[in-house]
Amino acid sequence: MELQNLTIKEARALLDEKKVTAVELAAAYVERAKKKNGELNAYLEIFDDVNEQAQRADKIIADGGGSMLTGIPLAIKDNILIKGHIASGASKILENYVASYDAHVIEQLKNVGAVFLGRTNMDEFAMGSSTENSAFGPSKNPHDVTRIPGGSSGGSAAAVAGDLAIAGLGTDTGGSVRQPAALCGIVGFKPTYGAVSRYGAMALGSSLDQISPFTKTVEDAEFLFTTIRGIDSRDATALPDTYFSTTTSPKRIGVPKKFLTQGIDEDVLEVFNESLELMKKEGYEVVDIELPNMKYALAAYYIVMPAEASTNLARYDGVRYGVKEEGENLTDDYMQTRGKGFGAESRRRILIGAFVLSSGYADAYYRKATAVRELIRNDFREAFKDVDIIATPTSPTPAFKIGEKANDPLAMYTADIFTVPVNMAGVPAISVPMGTVKREDSALPIGMQFIAPHGADSSLFPIGKDFERIVV
């Protein structure tokens, strides 16, 4: 039996029908992960307690309990804490840090007996769009190993796309789940800000971060989301279930045509337009909409996000966590530790963040960016008075070559032009595979992004499933 390219739903059926045990399933995935990881560098570590975890899952199943995720092998981004395991954020500064507690999402998944195969590679502290900012080397795209898998959650995306896990978790602050999902040809879903507790996820941009699922199908994303979501007293921004609207079947799609002209590859736009035509044939209405302030989203994000990151990263000082370098005095300890422990992109963002928050500049930068953010939120609110869903390509290009943009931060930042506005507004969005475009000899996946109003997460699933059916 082929056990290595299953969806959650398919694996669930095999487990429930007793055609396979959780132990066998986990072993098949560990075997494949071990075989393929040398090439893909998707995992920073494949755990040695996978078998015990799977045994627990089998016990839950034997006792007649469990849920959709029981016994399902998952890949977890290295910035989500699993008690007793290293969580490094792919940074030298936390290389040997062992988590002393479980993240909320991990608790939820442990409760139902999900199986964690390992921790996955990422851009250091989730800053980047390619995983090249990892302190442990880039991950590779399973569709073409000379190319990046996207980022920052590129390791989880590569693991799921390469069948080194059935599904996975990442974090999405500006696109870090949707963009790698698109570039690896899988589904990435960023819930409404507050839908999933951030407790136990390493904070990057606290007003933007959301833990988010990677799956092979939209239906699987729904299963995983249902398991991890929910109120949690340890994250004051977590929203109660009652906040969320009930599922509707969106029919009226808004496309911000004017916004889709900058820096997007022609063939990506073509496939996007063709996909919308197919949707129209299926009865969807597609209308042009204005999101007038969207063009400022990237600039504002790269002020708000570094401001929050510089504050959040202040805790890595060698005293409380991770690696410590000895200097001549306490200040020198900090400087040595942070100087050696952080990579270039982390340092760049700390500098930018400290600058935009500094006295004399905070009004010109940070406060202005916050004001622009409000305008962006309002653009979405206005647009959703007229349409049910907004559609854009997830990323303006397919996967680029490893090294192609590594020394050009601005080029790298534009990878998130269509995903960042979503985080700025806190609304939910899903990336669903939209076919491929050709580069050299490779057919490279791209993604369709559907964006829903705040709290209307569940309405993304019907349209996402429909889109999967329509585009194949």
Ligand code: GLN
């Ligand atoms: N690529 C974006 C950045 O570098 C998004 C990162 C993320 O979502 N974690 O900030």
